[in-house]
Amino acid sequence: MDYFFNPKGLAVVGATANPKKGGNIIIANLLKGYTGRIYPVNPRYDTIEGLTCYPSLRAVPDPVDLAVVFVGAEMVPQVIRDCAVRGIPGAMIESAGFAEIGAEGVALQQETARIAGEGGVRLWGPNCMGLVDVKNRRVFSTVTSSIWEQGMIPGKVALIVQSGMLAGAFLIDVMSHGVMGMGKACSIGNKMDVAECDLLEYLLADPDTGVIGLYLESIVDGPRFISLCKAANKPIVVLKGGKSDEGAAAAVSHTASMAGDGAVVSGAFRQAGVVEADDFYQMMDYCRVLEAFDDLPSGLGNRVAIMTYSGGAGIVSADFLVDSQLAMATLSRESLTRLEDVFPSWMAPGNPVDLWPGILLNGTHKAYNETLAVLMADPGVDAVFAHCFVGGFDLEPQLDIMAGLSHSARKPLFCWISGERNAVSRFQRQALDLKIPAFREVKRAVDCLGKLLAYHRRRHQPVDDRIQDIQIQTVPLDRLSGGPRVLDERASKSILKRAGIPVVEEIRVMSPAEADKAADRFGWPVVLKGVVPGAVHKTEAGLVVMNIHGRETLHREFEGMALRVGQRGGMLLQPQLPAGLELIVGLIRDPQFGPCVMCGLGGILTEALNDRAFAVAPLSHGDALALIGRLKSQQLLDGFRGATALDRDALADVLVRLGALGVAYPAVREVDINPFIVVEGRPVAVDAAVML
Amino acid sequence: MDYFFNPKGLAVVGATANPKKGGNIIIANLLKGYTGRIYPVNPRYDTIEGLTCYPSLRAVPDPVDLAVVFVGAEMVPQVIRDCAVRGIPGAMIESAGFAEIGAEGVALQQETARIAGEGGVRLWGPNCMGLVDVKNRRVFSTVTSSIWEQGMIPGKVALIVQSGMLAGAFLIDVMSHGVMGMGKACSIGNKMDVAECDLLEYLLADPDTGVIGLYLESIVDGPRFISLCKAANKPIVVLKGGKSDEGAAAAVSHTASMAGDGAVVSGAFRQAGVVEADDFYQMMDYCRVLEAFDDLPSGLGNRVAIMTYSGGAGIVSADFLVDSQLAMATLSRESLTRLEDVFPSWMAPGNPVDLWPGILLNGTHKAYNETLAVLMADPGVDAVFAHCFVGGFDLEPQLDIMAGLSHSARKPLFCWISGERNAVSRFQRQALDLKIPAFREVKRAVDCLGKLLAYHRRRHQPVDDRIQDIQIQTVPLDRLSGGPRVLDERASKSILKRAGIPVVEEIRVMSPAEADKAADRFGWPVVLKGVVPGAVHKTEAGLVVMNIHGRETLHREFEGMALRVGQRGGMLLQPQLPAGLELIVGLIRDPQFGPCVMCGLGGILTEALNDRAFAVAPLSHGDALALIGRLKSQQLLDGFRGATALDRDALADVLVRLGALGVAYPAVREVDINPFIVVEGRPVAVDAAVML
Structure with missing residues (x-):
């Protein structure tokens, strides 16, 4: 992949002398920073911008290992043929007119990909803005050349952006506002060949890259993406477009990509340690914050002094802290004593520290600097949030001194900055240089601080992600052949039982006498169920009778059930489990991530809470525990009103086994275990359906 | 109150010639805009800034109807005495050193208030920044005079801000960034006399004010505040500091104010039609958006075209719409046909409209203007969200034409703006002049659009807030006398029953035989309860036995209960109600708002959901229905899995009656009805406790 980022020679196919056209802008951008040889290609010119222009790629002298292509879509296949002939390993196709315009474009894209595959040429794009590498001043892009006037602030944040225009807009906006430095920005467009995983892998190994931000509408290879992220030693921030149903509809109509279900995507990201953003600005915020504090020590908690x-x-x-998983720090007695030097005697300092009386008494600088020094030295303080005002009131703090205090204490300092527009802009730029995140909104600052501290806590306490080797060889394979269908409760539970998942006892009963015998064995009360192939909503169909307390009732219910079941099926008798927390556990196959395990709250809580979480299979035991830990209703799991707490290891074991089942048996399309009732802490599958 | 805003003559007590001091800044600010007579007061000067200076207020000639006071706190009482002698009706005390510095300051504040009360002088402040009236260019404040260089953009948004520094910081920040115009900004500080309600009442009647934004840490007179808001014909936006427990602790330590419980405050605001913000920028955003579109027609829904x-x-x-109670508009067939003129033939336009192919074909202006014209004309579109980029790519739209389309269609147009910093700033300023809200973040824009449309929907469908006259005269008053205590279940339910609230039937039983008789009357199964004075957690104390199915069990349980109850109490027999949705309903007395009614989900859902809402009593039937409508679990209320839907009118009637009980009987400190079980749609109180 290095030829895309660091080409020894670069041909621009579709170069032109018309300064309004992209084919000229690419040349102009190259001339401003790229130091290798540049070969414009266009049969209509002899020179462009002082460079010799060649009639075709075949005529270009060596070395060339990247062709940036900006010609009409219909001409692209021939250009790629020429690349193959010349042995040019990479082509960055910035032309539009491919899959995004419908069937005709899809065909053209497929043909181009085929030619490239046969010729050993890797393709970047099409329908993209290419690459902007700020640190190395390489702009292989039609991006408006005003980008050079907007700062080109180098930094260690790399971006991978699926949408072309966004990439360009991002860069201009972020750099001209001076709030973030940038490394390599990659606009990948239709992802005909080179996709997010290829670039992610490259950037994870790139020494100039510290943090990677991605805007994606689809993920081409979910499992590879997750495994790259799990193994990453750099923060990865993702904004996934097309999460809501509305968004997903937009994704389908906009690109040929498949937008995954939001809950599955979020679950996969959490499992892989990815920081998820939900707006463009938030993606940038998380990236710059994670870049600024890239080596926080372990043991840092979430206690904030303001x-x-x-x-x-x-x-x-203070109101915002809790929502961002932060807490108010309690200042030590020593800190409070030291603060007395800064504030008037009538004031009893506390957290938040109200600086105003200290400013009136000792001036802005002393009040800010000495207070910050005290807070940074306090072992009960993990981070400081300082409010700053510039452009009036003599309130401008000495940010350089404050930054020094933060960095030497190795605790984050975040600033809320407001004030006069130009002074604010200067402050933001200074803060960027000093690696102190500054925000114009309190909530945004608190949110980012929470994300930063949570990221580092997780980094220092990684999930055990060793995958156990689980054998589920006893699942009767013959049952899994045949067309798509829903297995009945008995068959479904037999598969789960063989996979090592606890299921409620049951006995098939053919007569009232057999039912009596079974009930005597289980003990009363019992449950009688009708088993009818394809019946999913059993309760609504009258196929479940619970709480049967005696023989008389049992016989009556048996007769009724026999009528409802008819010739189609049979009956099961089960012991009635005591009331307990109801869970739902399941397996789905996601088009992007493959088999995924779900765990959620069941029963009446299902609709009320919609509390569920997903993880991609196979799951480690640690993954499974983390999945359980992502449910919102932790209180209920820990033993509601005196109930025994859930045995998390027991449930985790089930989730691991369900995932292993999904991985081992591709024929198993979906599994629903509902309800999965917690009895004395341990979950038992009371009903289940396996879809093939 | 008009003398505070429009004084005929104004004295500045504590004026000084030192340009670094607040007493000089006030004079300088007055000279830049105030057109009435200005009288500096300070015995040490003959003139200040060319104005005659007077040794005391008593020496100042008429007319004076406002004294702006900026002297040491200890001198303030004498100044107020002088005001009283001179008959000056208003004093704006900008000095600090009162209640905010502890006990000594509290005493000084009380003395000052007493003197003012006796002398008929109204006090604004102390510890405040006073008034900035941008439209009339009146700055009665120590605010840094750079405020004059930052634009002073007039607008119809008025602010009431409890915190002094914030008021000044807000103004500089908001005005220099050019995103909002401003009318009167009032910094009210310690609210010794003039408080938010006085100013709110004034501003509601002020023709220059279109929207009122408030930052409050406490509300002095909750019921008056709510009734002003309910009757308001202008949007009111409130940011309430001190909502979380953390925040409340900060509020107590910072001011002498009492921070109310977040849920009560939010409930009261919703009931009163107040728009609640949770950050400073959000308060400003909501204000400017509500100002920009102040007369949207009725019938406008929530369907957005992008x-x-x-x-x-x-x-x-699109992903954000649902969270903000917005929906994607479905474009009409006619719109889609008209859009074909703008886009290339391969593109099938839909919502979101991807303009890029149209821009390439027809240029930015035609693509934006014609698309917007089509969207604004579509009867299925209620608002348009346009993404704009400036500073490159030839993408700058003609905002004036677009604004015209929005305003003539009377449908909101919101913009997301990104791009080069100075171009963005120019765009924002132009958008402000054209009354088109522009945002630099997608999520923020969508959030504001959702709030705007929801505000206008509510405005056109007001809640019926006529308060019924409910007679609860049969509550036995003698039972309510005596010291604070918790009434037992029987006494509590008897009060509720007399208030017209449905309670489960019950019979006091003294012997097994009486229990049998009662059970026969109710029908089996039954519930046996022990009634012990002061026992709140009855279940845990073994005082509730449910589901008793026969005499034998009943007798056994009776004997056991008799042992547990002992000499202290008695026993009740109740019919066992069928399982149903459990609610909690209650009454509390909030220090700011007085009696408030709560409605929430009960049983296992209490801890899991924390789904509850509050409203201030007395409630109209419409208030009560709206309160029920604010619960998150509407699905459960509407009939969970085939259960009968809740009779909302029946529950609303209970809430109205509970509120009326709280208003009529101040001795009733708290009421808990838990569980309040829904049986065939109608709630029945199964247990209750009244706290006196």
């Missing part, structure tokens, strides 16, 4: 020139802003900041 | 230069941004925008 210092503010406005008591009101301190209160509002 | 037009974007980037398919990716369209997808992300």
Whole structure:
């Protein structure tokens, strides 16, 4: 892949002398920073911008290992043929007119891919903005050349962006506002060949890259993506477009890509340690914050001290902490004593520290610097959130000194900055240089601080992701052949039981006498169920009778059930389990990630809470525990109103086994275990359906 | 109150010639805009800034109806005495050193208030920034005079801000960034006399004010505040500091104010039609959006069309709609046909409209203007969200033409703007002049659009807030006398029953024989309860035995219960109600809002959902229905898995009656009805406790 980023010679196919056209902008951008040889290709010119122009790729002298292509879509296949002939390993196709325009474009894209595959040429694009490498000043892109005037602030954040225009817009916006430095920005368009995983792998190994942000509408190879992220030693931030149903509809109509279900995607990301963003600005925020504090020590918690020139802003900041998994720090007695030097005697400092009285007494600089020094030294403080105002009131703090205090304490300092527009902009730029994240909104700052600290806590306490080797060889394979269908409860549970998942006892009963015998064996009360092939909503169909307390009732219910079941099926008798927390556990096959395991709250809580989480199979025991830990209703799991707490290891074991079943048996399309009732802490499958 | 805003003559007590001091800044600010007479007061000067300076207020000639006071706190009482002697009706005390500095300051504040009360002087402040009236160019404030260089953009948004520094910081920030115009900004500080309600009432009647934004840490008179908001014909946006427990702790330590419980405050705001914000920027956003579209027609729904230069941004925008109670518009067949003129033939336009192919074909202006014209004319579109980029790519749209299309269609147009910093700033300023809200973040824009449309839907469908006159005269008053205590279940339910709230039948039983008789009357199964004074957690104390199916069991349980109850109490027999949705309903007394009614989900759902809502009593039937409508679990209320739907009118009637009980009987401190079980759609109180 290095020829895309660091080509020894670069041909621009479709170069032109018309400064309004992309084919000229590419040349202009190259001339401003790229130091290798540039070969414009266009039969209509002898020179372009002082460079010799060649009639075709075949005529270009060596070395060339990247062709940037900006010609009409219909001409692209021939260009790729020429690349193959010349042995050019990479082509970056920035032309549009492929899969995004419908059937005709899809065919053209497929033909191009085929030619490239046969000729050993790797393709980037089409329908993309190519590459902007700020640090190395390489702009292989039609991006408007005003990008050079907007700062080109180098940094260690790399971006992979599926949408072409967005990539360009991002860059101009982010760099001109001076809030973030940038490394390599890759616009990957239709992903005909080179896709997010290829670039992610490259950037994970790239020493110039510290953090990777991705905007994706689809993920070409979900399992590879997840395994790259799991193994990554750099933060990865993803904004996934097309998450809601509305969004997914838009994704389908916009690209040929498949938008995954939001819950599955989020679950997969969490499992892989990916930081998920939900807006463009949030993606940028998370990236710059993770870049600024890339080596926080282990043991850093979530306790925040707030210092503010406005008591009101301190209160509002405190209100936000909990939502971002942060807590108010309790200052030590020593800190409080030291703060007495900064503040008037009538003031009893606390957290938030209201700086105003100290500013009036000792001036802005002393109040800010000494307070921050005290807070950074306090072992009960993990991070400081400082409110700053510039452009009036003599309130401008000495940010360089404050940054020094933060970095030497190895604790994050975040700033909320407001004030006069130009002064704010200067402050933001200074903060960027000093690696102090500054935000114009309190909530945004608190959210980012929470994400940063959570990322590092997780980094220092990684999930055990060793996958156990689980043998599920006893599943009767013959049952899994044949066309798509829903197995009945008995057959479904027999598969689960063989996979090592606890299921409720049951006995098939053919007569009232057999039912009596079974009930005597289980003990009363019992449950009688009708088993009818294809019947999914059993309760609604009258196929479940619970809480049968005696023989008389049992016989009556047996007769009724026999009528409902008819010739189609049989009956099962089960012991009635005591009331307990109801879970739902399941397996689905996601088009992007393959088999995924779900765990959620069941019974009446299903509709009320919609509390569920997904993880991609195979799951390690640690993955499974983390999956359980992502449910919102932790309180219920830990033993509701005196109930025994859920045995998390027992449930995790089930989730691991369900995932292993999905991996081992591709014929198993879907599994639903519902309800999965927790009895004395351990879950038992009371009903289940396996879909083939 | 008009003398605070429109004084005929204004004295500045504590004026000084030192340009670094607040007493000089006030004079300088007055000279830049105030056209009435200005009287500096300070015995140490003859003139200040060319104005005659007077040794004391008593020496100042008429007319003076406002004294702006900026002297040491200890001198303030004498100044107020002078005001009283001179008959000056209003004093705006900007000095600090009162309640915010502890006990000594509290005493000084009380003395000052007493003097003012006796002398008929109204006080604004202390510890505040006073008033900035942008439209009338009146700055009665120590705010840094750079405020004059930052634009002073007049608008119809008025602000009431409790925190002093924040008010000043807001103004500089908002005005210099050019995203919002401003009317009167009032910094009210410690609210010794003039408080939010006084100013709110004034501003509601002020023709220059279109929208009122408030930042409050406490509400002095909750019921008055709510009734002003309910009757308001202008949007009111409130940011309440001190909502979380963390925040509340900060509020107490920062001011002498009492921070209310977040749920109560939010409930009261919703009931009163107040738009609640949770960050400073969000308060400003909601204000400017509500100002921009102040007369949307009735019948406007929530269907949004998105037009974007980037398919990716369209997808992300669509993802946000649902969270903001918005929906994707379905374009009419006619719209789709008309759009064919703008786009290439291969493109099938849909929502989001991806403008890029149209821009390439027809240029930016035609693509934006014609698409917007089609969307605004579509009867299935209620609002348009347009993505704009400036500073490159020839993408700058003609915002004036687009604004015209929006305003003549009377449908909101919102913009997401990104691009080069200075171009973005120019765009934002132009958007402000054209009354088109522009945002730099997609999510923020969508959130604001959702709030705007929801506000207008509510405005056109007001809640019926006529309060019924409910007589609860049969509550035995003698039972409510005596000290604070918890009434037992029987006494509690008897009060509720007399208030017209349905309670489960019950019979006091003294012997097994009486229990049998009662059970026969109710029908089996039955519930046996022990009634012990002061026992709140009855289940845990073994005082509730449910599901008793026969005499034998009943007798056994009776004997056991008799042992547990002992001499302290008695026993009740109740019919066992069928399983149903469990609610919790209650009454509390909030320190700010007085009696408030709560309605929430009960049983296992209590801890899992924390789904509850509050409203201030007395409630109208419409208030009560709206309160029920605010619960998150509407699905459960509407009939879970075939259960009968809740009779909302029946529950609303209970809530109205509970509120009326709270209003009529101040001795009733708290009521808990838990569980309140829904049987065939109608709620029945199964257990209850009244706290006196």
